[in-house]
Amino acid sequence: MNTKPIQTLQELAQNLKADCYYFVSPSSAGDTYRLCMLKVALESQYKGKIIFIIKAMHEAICEMFDGLEYVICEDKSVDFCKYKQCLILDNVVSVPTLGKIYSHFINYEFGKDLAADTQLEFDRVRLMLPQDAQRVLPTNLPQISESLRAKLHKIAPLDKIILFCPEANSFPRLPFIIFKDECQRLRKEGYSIVVNSLKYKKEYARFFSNGVYDLDLSLKEAIALGISCAGVISTRAGFCDIVAHYCKRLKIYYTAFSNYIMWDRVLPNTKRVYVCDVYIYKKLLQISSKSLPMKLYKRYATKGFLKKLRLPFTAYFKIYQRHKSNDIAPNETSEFIEQELSQTYEYNLGRALQRACERFWWGGFLLFPFAYLKIRKEKGKGFKRIDVLP
DSSP: OOOSOOBOHHHHHTSOOTTEEEEEOOSOHHHHHHHHHTHHHHHHHHTSEEEEEEOGGGHHHHTTSTTOOEEEBOHHHHHGGGSGGGGGSTTEESSOOTTSEEOGGGGOOHHHHTTOSSHHHHHHHHTTOOTTOOOOOOSOOOOOOHHHHHHHHTTOOGGGEEEEEOOOSSSOOOOHHHHHHHHHHHHHTTOEEEEOOSTTHHHHHTTOOTTEEEOOOOHHHHHHHHTTSSEEEEESSHHHHHHTTTSSOEEEEEOSHHHHHHTOOOOTTEEEEEGGGSHHHHHHHHHHTTSHHHHHHHHHTOOSHHHHSOOOHHHHHHHHHHHGGGOOOHHHHHHHHHHTGGGBHHHHHHHHHHHHHHTGGGTHHHHHHHHHHHHHHHBTTTBBOOSOOO
16 A cells, blocks of 8 residues: 555656656546556556556555555646646656656547557557557455445345446436336345445435445445445446456446447446436436427427527427427426436426527517526536437
8 A cells, every 4th residue: 555645746746766657547447447457568668667646546446456556646636637738747748758757648539549449459559559468457356344344244145235336437327217227126136235326325315225225335345345246237437347357247337328439348247238228218218308398409409401590489489389288297207307307408408498488478588598508508517418319
């Protein structure tokens, strides 16, 4: 374990060893894990010792690799190395150089890199490694601690526990309706479920019943449990890369079409599911697409000439008048709309159009541009896109 105090990247840059390369890992746990697996290949390629610069939360990953040297820097310093602006810092460079800090992230060419057929090929391209470069799997796998084992003992035997990770830092969370459905299925099969959630703890906790638990696991504890229990269900995240070679079975949910394309790399013991192929989700998405806000949005997003020249407001009002009385029953999809659609760009834009129609005779459309600008500002931040809309 690294016992040195956490420091800023600027502080580290003043105390670099002249005979070592410093590779910073500014992104996800999966990126750090794959970087560590390529340490031998990197040192062979660059003919020198490599020291990794990581966030504190990724220390458990580095500890899995014997003889790997690393330095912990504060998160915001490491995160800054995702961007080319980091080159303004002293001793931060754009190519691997002895005695300097190098971030491979600033050289990403996503269109080119994502054409790779496998994850290993993807990593070879971005790290400028030869085609014969190979990974070395970790040998120091984390073990379940006595304190965690005592908690698990009160729940169920390890072979009757499923670890469920419905969130990822880099991609959208698993829809609540699928989480609820999976938990019910697993309970019927006799499994107990340990949930490892992040910022949506309270929201997922609403669906906890007897046999579903949140033990607030650290990354090290989650890895140890994932490779020891009956199986893992997770959204596509770096955690999947870490446990895939060691867990008994792994089911990955791809929560956006973009991460299905970007990260659809072959992992062992893995079943891959795209959320919009899940029957219960697909059914509700199809039903809700007939709701009035979605009808208005679809008309707004009409392809071709009308996409450049939006319909006059009176046309939306006619659509509103035509469908307002036969809008889908709220109780049929209210939970789905509240939990899922209300967080999407499309639905919120449709709702803004609907509110403008409701206030049509009082100048509702005069306020629509302000609502539109507010929603556009949240696009890609607070509001997510619906990747597949029937």
